[in-house]
Amino acid sequence: MKQLYSKKSSESQEQPKKETVQYLINFSKSLSVVKTISNIKIELNLN
Amino acid sequence: MYKNLTPDSTLVTSYIQGCEASLEILIKKHKQRLYSFIYSKVQDREITEDVFQDTFIKVIRTLKLGNYNEQGKFLPWVMRISHNLIIDHFRKSNRMRSFKNTADFDIFSVISDGSLNAEKQIIKDQVLSDVKDLIEELPSEQKEVLVMRIYKDMSFKEISENTGVSINTALGRMRYALINLRKIIEENKIILLD
Numbered sequence: 001m002k003q004l005y006s007k008k009s010s011e012s013q014e015q016p017k018k019e020t021v022q023y024l025i026n027f028s029k030s031l032s033v034v035k036t037i038s039n040i041k042i043e044l045n046l047n
Numbered sequence: 048m049y050k051n052l053t054p055d056s057t058l059v060t061s062y063i064q065g066c067e068a069s070l071e072i073l074i075k076k077h078k079q080r081l082y083s084f085i086y087s088k089v090q091d092r093e094i095t096e097d098v099f100q101d102t103f104i105k106v107i108r109t110l111k112l113g114n115y116n117e118q119g120k121f122l123p124w125v126m127r128i129s130h131n132l133i134i135d136h137f138r139k140s141n142r143m144r145s146f147k148n149t150a151d152f153d154i155f156s157v158i159s160d161g162s163l164n165a166e167k168q169i170i171k172d173q174v175l176s177d178v179k180d181l182i183e184e185l186p187s188e189q190k191e192v193l194v195m196r197i198y199k200d201m202s203f204k205e206i207s208e209n210t211g212v213s214i215n216t217a218l219g220r221m222r223y224a225l226i227n228l229r230k231i232i233e234e235n236k237i238i239l240l241d
Contacts, residue, residue: 014086015079016099021071024103028070033111041112 051076055121063110070110074103077122084126088133098136102129182224184231189224192217 032044051058051072058076062069081102086095105128109115115124182190191210195201203221207214 014082016082016096020096020100021074021078024074024100024107025067025071027104028107028111029067031107031111033113043108043112 059110059115059121063113063115070107073121077125080122081125081129085129085133088130089136094136098129098132101132105132181228181231185224185227189220189227192220193224193228196221 030045033041034044035041053072055073055076058069058073062073078099082095082099085098085102086092089095089098102125106125182193185193188210192206195206195209196203201209203214203217206217210217212220
């Protein structure tokens with residue numbers, strides 16, 4: 001049967017690079033937030 | 048497509064409580080939709096990648112700092128963050144248009160500072176002064192026509208009326224004035240730089 005519709009563009013299927021996702025996961029793991037005595041939150045990047 | 052039936056609100060709560068794996072699930076669950084959304088706006092893979100990354104960095108920071116308060120609306124919140132970052136990107140790129148120089152195109156060939164720098168201004172003044180000295184060497188009739196035409200911006204009709212000669216004579220004097228100026232320049236090996 002003749003194909004009436006072309007396949008959906010692959011562009012809409014595209015995703016971020018694996019490295020980007022991995023970077024975010026690592027970034028999250030290395031980031032911790034601590035509260036000071038005066039109740040101020042500080043971001044600590046433990047890379 | 049990545050499928051995980053755990054509600055976003057549960058994953059967010061679990062991540063806030065320290066479960067790093069929940070973030071991975073959230074990213075994998077929404078990466079395609081978010082990426083496509085960003086790409087549809089910026090139409091550039093590299094920029095899409097950057098905005099995607101910056102979006103999740105902001106998400107991570109906000110969640111870890113305990114500043115997230117939109118329970119149950121995780122994806123719309125993430126999309127809003129990326130939307131704001133896209134706007135920032137366009138604002139920045141409007142302020143700083145970038146061009147890549149190639150063998151065929153050099154940005155400096157089309158942009159220039161409208162005002163002259165000090166060195167160029169000195170050279171230009173010197174050239175104008177030299178030209179004035181050269182005009183002084185011309186026969187008086189030719190000098191008169193040339194000064195009226197070039198420095199006073201008069202038409203040949205006006206020059207004709209002011210000097211009492213025909214337009215053709217004024218045109219002829221102008222022509223000879225230019226020929227003689229060139230001769231003086233060549234004979235004296237004068238170089239006028241612009």
